[in-house]
Amino acid sequence: MDNIDQTAPTSETAPKPVVRTKLWRSSFRNTLYHWLFDPHGRHSYAQIVEQWIAVLIIANIAIMLFELIPSIYEPNKKWFHVFDIFSIIVFTMEYLLRLYVAPEDPEFAKSRFPRLKYAFSIFALIDLAAILPFYLSAFISMDLRVLRVLRLLRLLKLFRVVVPAIQEFLVLNKGRTFRQKIHALIFPSEYGGTLHHYYDLFIVFWVLLSVLAVVLESVESIYYNLAVEFVVLDTLAVLVFCFEYSMRLYSCVEEPAFKHWLGGRFRYARQPVAMIDILAILPFFLEVLLHHLVDLRFLRTFRLLRLFKLTRYTGSTTALVSVIKREMPVIGAAAFTMMLLVILAASFGYLFEHEAQPDKFENIPTAIYWAVITLASVGYGDISPITPMGRFMTVIMALLGIGIFAIPASILSSAFMEQLQSQRQEIENQLSAMLDDGVLSEAEMEEVRVLAKRLNMSDHQLNILIEKAKLAQSERAKQNLFMPADFLSEHPEIAAAQFHILAEQIKRLANLDNEKEIGAIISRSDQLDDVQKRLWTDLKTKPDPKPE
Numbered sequence: 246m247d248n249i250d251q252t253a254p255t256s257e258t259a260p261k262p263v264v265r266t267k268l269w270r271s272s273f274r275n276t277l278y279h280w281l282f283d284p285h286g287r288h289s290y291a292q293i294v295e296q297w298i299a300v301l302i303i304a305n306i307a308i309m310l311f312e313l314i315p316s317i318y319e320p321n322k323k324w325f326h327v328f329d330i331f332s333i334i335v336f337t338m339e340y341l342l343r344l345y346v347a348p349e350d351p352e353f354a355k356s357r358f359p360r361l362k363y364a365f366s367i368f369a370l371i372d373l374a375a376i377l378p379f380y381l382s383a384f385i386s387m388d389l390r391v392l393r394v395l396r397l398l399r400l401l402k403l404f405r406v407v408v409p410a411i412q413e414f415l416v417l418n419k420g421r422t423f424r425q426k427i428h429a430l431i432f433p434s435e436y437g438g439t440l441h442h443y444y445d446l447f448i449v450f451w452v453l454l455s456v457l458a459v460v461l462e463s464v465e466s467i468y469y470n471l472a473v474e475f476v477v478l479d480t481l482a483v484l485v486f487c488f489e490y491s492m493r494l495y496s497c498v499e500e501p502a503f504k505h506w507l508g509g510r511f512r513y514a515r516q517p518v519a520m521i522d523i524l525a526i527l528p529f530f531l532e533v534l535l536h537h538l539v540d541l542r543f544l545r546t547f548r549l550l551r552l553f554k555l556t557r558y559t560g561s562t563t564a565l566v567s568v569i570k571r572e573m574p575v576i577g578a579a580a581f582t583m584m585l586l587v588i589l590a591a592s593f594g595y596l597f598e599h600e601a602q603p604d605k606f607e608n609i610p611t612a613i614y615w616a617v618i619t620l621a622s623v624g625y626g627d628i629s630p631i632t633p634m635g636r637f638m639t640v641i642m643a644l645l646g647i648g649i650f651a652i653p654a655s656i657l658s659s660a661f662m663e664q665l666q667s668q669r670q671e672i673e674n675q676l677s678a679m680l681d682d683g684v685l686s687e688a689e690m691e692e693v694r695v696l697a698k699r700l701n702m703s704d705h706q707l708n709i710l711i712e713k714a715k716l717a718q719s720e721r722a723k724q725n726l727f728m729p730a731d732f733l734s735e736h737p738e739i740a741a742a743q744f745h746i747l748a749e750q751i752k753r754l755a756n757l758d759n760e761k762e763i764g765a766i767i768s769r770s771d772q773l774d775d776v777q778k779r780l781w782t783d784l785k786t787k788p789d790p791k792p793e
Contacts, residue, residue, distance in 0.1 A: 278349035281342065284409070295406050298339065303450070305332055305399050316470040333379045336399070340372045368405050375399040407443065414440040428496035431489075435691040448489060452554050455482035459548045479548070483529045486551070490522045518557050525551040568660040579652045583620070586649060590616040590642050597635040620646030669710070672696060676714035685711070751781060 283289045308328055312318045318325060347353045347363035356362040363369050375398050417436045418426045429436035430444055458478050461467050468475065494510055503509030513519055528547045569576065591612035598606040605628045606612050615628040619642050630636050672693065679689045697707045733740040754763060767773060767781050 274346055275349050277342070278346035282346060282350070298335075299403060299406050301332060301335060302399055302402050304328075305396070309396060314470060314474070329379070332399075333376055336372065336376045336402070340369070340376065343369070343372070371398070371401045371404060375402050407440075410439040410443055413438045424496050425499055427492055428499035431492050431496055432500065433695050435688060435695060448485070449555060451482050451485045452551050455479065456549060456552050458482075479529065482551075483526050486522065486526050486554075490519075490526070493519070493522070521550065521553045521556070525554055565657075565661065568657060568664050571664075572656055572660045575656055576653055579649075579656065582652075583649055586642075586645065587613060587616045587620060590620065590638070593638050594630065594635065597632050597638065598630050601632050601635075602630075616642070619643060621650055622646055669702075672702070672707070672710055673714060676711060677717065680714055680718040685715075755781070 279289055281289075281294055282291050284291045308325060312325060344360055344363060348359040350359070350363070353359035353363045353366075364373075378396060378398070414426075414430070414437070417438050418429055421429070421436070425436075428434070429438075430441055433441065455478070458475055461471075462475055494513065497503045497513040498506055498509045500509075500513075503513045514523075524547070588609075591609050594612040594615055595606050595609045598612075606615070618625055618628075619639055622643060624643075630639050675696065676685075676693060679685055679693070685693075693707065693711075697704075733743070754760070757763065764781065767778055770778075
């Protein structure tokens, strides 16, 4: 009997290690899911993970295209293989991690076999199809061309990112017209959702790709091998930009500033950003239509203007333009001073150096070039004075130039910082107004996100401002002794804080010297009920007992 008691596990001790192990595994799995894959988690990195996976998928497609060019693929075959191995490792880890955390995903958690249900879901099958050809090629002899075609299945992984964004977009725009949906996709608004951000990334990608192609075309060895590819790429880029401009012109009337069906579109077409869109595609059509009349190859350089399309996706440019407009009087005065100094310096340079160097200081307009590069402290050295007076004047000019040319830079720098601070204050004021009712609704949150994006503010910075505004609102609420009952019922932590403040106030009153007189008045008062009178009695601080 004793042996049985010694060997048999008791109900208090035996199950604990198993339970702890299961709890630890469940906690780790839950943390991993919310950290990497939960799109609604407060501290989740799911969006960042999806973005980098999307970048890797697009890079894989680009690499596959380069593999079709022997002059690029053959010398770098080793690096192509290394990149393929790296991609497979990343995609395999993603697939295995998603399979591991499937029991934590609400979509599969209710199933009896959540991992099995995930494995047969459409997204899991796409993830598996993206990596399976690589592992099959290790055991089955496959034609390289067939393997390349199967690797294109990795492109399907983009559906994991795009499909949820499309579903969200359709929900946000339910019941709206086709033009309103196009406007929501193109222009920043509360109806755009994640799909609007992906559309912006798509246009940015084509802008950077087309500009990179223009730069690489100037390298003769690259252009010789990829001339046809550059033409195809430029044609596709122009088609994308034409389609984008057409959609913007079609849906711009949904903006309050461009309401009229004809006049509104004409006003939009005159906007600087719209003119940049036209200049991005105009060289292509001019070269195609007029190449037989005149040599327009120089227009290819103007394709670099496409880089200015990126100004639409950053608020820094708008802030800089606003700063320049605001500080234009001061900048104009500094520019006028610099112009006078340049002309004066050029005149003295011509006076002192003309006889000694008639070929370099031929006239005052020629000397202006020397004056500018001297005052700007550039000093190329192609023109330099040789007379004693000319050199002395150059020293004076160089010293003056340090201060004169620094004035506009300092003005712009300080004004730009003030502009950023005012924009930050604008969001803080808006958040404060929205939190007057104590709640930041989803519509208000989306409005704040749109404003933050326009001001080029990151999500992290916006979250800091929101927490700061909530804290300030909470402090204001604590100081307010008469808050609505509905508000207190929705915010129990504030209600508890208010009760604490009121209780401390009653204790202070109970500790006054005439607390007995106050208590007598309270007990006789007709305005207080029994509960309130008893609360006074319960919260009174009893005097410390006197030592014997």
